[in-house]
Amino acid sequence: MANHSMAFLDALRKAGIDGDVDFLRESVQIMAEALMEMEVAEKTGAERYQRSEGRTNSRNGYRPTRPWNTRVGQIPLRIPKLRRGSYFPSLLEPRRLAEQALVSVVQEAYVHGVSTRKVDDLVKAMGLDGIDKSTVSRLCKELDGQVERFRQRPLGANYPYMWLDATYLKVRENGRVQGMALVVAIGVKETGEREVLGVDLGPAEDATFWLGFLRSLVARGLRGLQLVISDAHEGLKQAIGAALGGASWQRCTVHFMRNALSYVPKTAQPVVAAAIRTIFAQPDQASARDQLGRVADSLETRFPRVAALLYQAQEDVLAYMAFPTEHHRQIRSTNPLERLNKELKRRADVVGIFPNWEAAVRLMGAVLAEQHDEWAVGRRYFSQESMNNLQKAPQALPDTALLVAD
Numbered sequence: 001m002a003n004h005s006m007a008f009l010d011a012l013r014k015a016g017i018d019g020d021v022d023f024l025r026e027s028v029q030i031m032a033e034a035l036m037e038m039e040v041a042e043k044t045g046a047e048r049y050q051r052s053e054g055r056t057n058s059r060n061g062y063r064p065t066r067p068w069n070t071r072v073g074q075i076p077l078r079i080p081k082l083r084r085g086s087y088f089p090s091l092l093e094p095r096r097l098a099e100q101a102l103v104s105v106v107q108e109a110y111v112h113g114v115s116t117r118k119v120d121d122l123v124k125a126m127g128l129d130g131i132d133k134s135t136v137s138r139l140c141k142e143l144d145g146q147v148e149r150f151r152q153r154p155l156g157a158n159y160p161y162m163w164l165d166a167t168y169l170k171v172r173e174n175g176r177v178q179g180m181a182l183v184v185a186i187g188v189k190e191t192g193e194r195e196v197l198g199v200d201l202g203p204a205e206d207a208t209f210w211l212g213f214l215r216s217l218v219a220r221g222l223r224g225l226q227l228v229i230s231d232a233h234e235g236l237k238q239a240i241g242a243a244l245g246g247a248s249w250q251r252c253t254v255h256f257m258r259n260a261l262s263y264v265p266k267t268a269q270p271v272v273a274a275a276i277r278t279i280f281a282q283p284d285q286a287s288a289r290d291q292l293g294r295v296a297d298s299l300e301t302r303f304p305r306v307a308a309l310l311y312q313a314q315e316d317v318l319a320y321m322a323f324p325t326e327h328h329r330q331i332r333s334t335n336p337l338e339r340l341n342k343e344l345k346r347r348a349d350v351v352g353i354f355p356n357w358e359a360a361v362r363l364m365g366a367v368l369a370e371q372h373d374e375w376a377v378g379r380r381y382f383s384q385e386s387m388n389n390l391q392k393a394p395q396a397l398p399d400t401a402l403l404v405a406d
Contacts, residue, residue, distance in 0.1 A: 029076070032077060033078070036079065039089065043056075043057060043082065044056060044058060044082065057083060059082065061081055062078040062079060063078070063080075063081055063377055065078055081377075086379050087377065143362050144358065146366075146369070150372070151200075151365055155223075156221055157190060157224075158223055159187035159190070159197065159222060159224055160224055160225065160227065161187060161227050162185055162197065162227075162229070163228075164229070164236060165338065166183045166205045166233075167182050167345060168181055169354060171353070172355055173356065177353055178203070180202060181205040182199065182201050183198075183201075185197040185199075185213075190390075192384055194375045194381045195372060195376075196371060198213065198220075199361075199364060200213050200216070200361075205233060205236070207236075208235075210235055211239040214240065215243050218244075225244060225247040226390070227319065228248070228249050228250065229250045230250075232259070232313075237249070249316060249319060250320045251319075252333045254333040254335060256313060256317050257276060263303060272303065272306065279291045279295055285321035289318065292314050296310040320332040323390060326386040326389075327390070330382075340371060343367065344367055344368075
């Protein structure tokens with residue numbers, strides 16, 4: 001802390017002597033770094049380089065420089081890392097962008113005359129009794145630019161794993177309310193960190209829309225893909241095969257279980273579910289295939305459709321077992337993305353019906369951008385050691401295996 005105080009005093013003296021035009025920006029940066037050091041010291045139980053019996057954690061260097069937009073300009077911040085757990089600076093206000101997006105959506109709905117009593121009450125609760133159209137336009141334009149830059153940013157790393165899923169929103173288009181598919185892709189980099197790779201909103205979750213979305217990821221630099229995890233939606237399967245040739249496909253085991261149990265009476269579902277789970281509990285792919293055969297044979301007489309489904313899907317539901325054991329729990333289903341979808345739905349439920357396509361993308365994109373930022377300063381999703389095992393594995397695909405179909 002003393003070092004930051006001296007730096008601040010030096011900045012004051014510099015401004016007094018030669019009137020440095022960057023004085024305010026430098027001062028804000030110094031004080032921001034001092035605040036982060038204080039917060040990290042509180043979390044670790046010790047100051048930097050201090051030996052203390054009360055220490056509960058230790059520092060682990062810094063994250064890559066992150067730009068922070070302030071009223072005095074853009075300031076580069078180095079965010080400290082911890083060896084255990086994660087740290088996010090309180091001064092960055094991780095929820096502010098989504099809250100602004102939500103306000104803009106509510107305001108736009110109000111201005112366009114499509115608000116309901118619930119929306120009107122929400123506007124008043126936010127202290128927005130007076131709605132100015134010019135203010136709405138300015139706020140929306142600013143947020144749209146930020147979200148679009150996030151959606152179109154280059155993907156500059158290898159992403160061995162990618163999860164895909166869709167959820168539906170109610171959007172007013174052409175004078176009527178319709179359900180629209182919000183598709184989201186998240187991935188894990190070769191260094192183990194998670195990222196939100198892309199998001200788009202379209203009229204239906206069909207093969208054409210999915211194919212355009214996946215091709216846009218490839219065009220932005222998606223490479224090194226080894227495994228794609230999704231449900232068995234037919235349009236999505238076709239798009240994965242066309243746009244992501246060379247990558248393996250993992251059928252979500254949770255969705256597969258639901259599909260299998262739909263052929264079973266409720267009274268027998270617990271027994272059948274327990275039998276199928278023994279397949280995924282096996283230590284390796286060969287053992288899992290053997291167990292799948294045994295389970296299918298035992299179900300053949302009473303539930304032939306379940307047995308047929310097991311045989312038909314065995315390569316797809318067991319694809320994850322060709323990858324490092326440490327990753328199996330996360331890569332065998334779309335659960336990591338399902339949790340994110342729940343947060344998106346929670347935010348969308350506040351709005352109810354989006355006034356237009358732009359408003360929906362604005363809010364959903366802002367929520368995803370925030371989550372992306374939080375992952376960037378959080379701990380790795382997979383350890384570097386386990387990712388090194390993945391890179392050495394025989395199933396690793398070269399970058400050139402990722403082809404776009406004509």
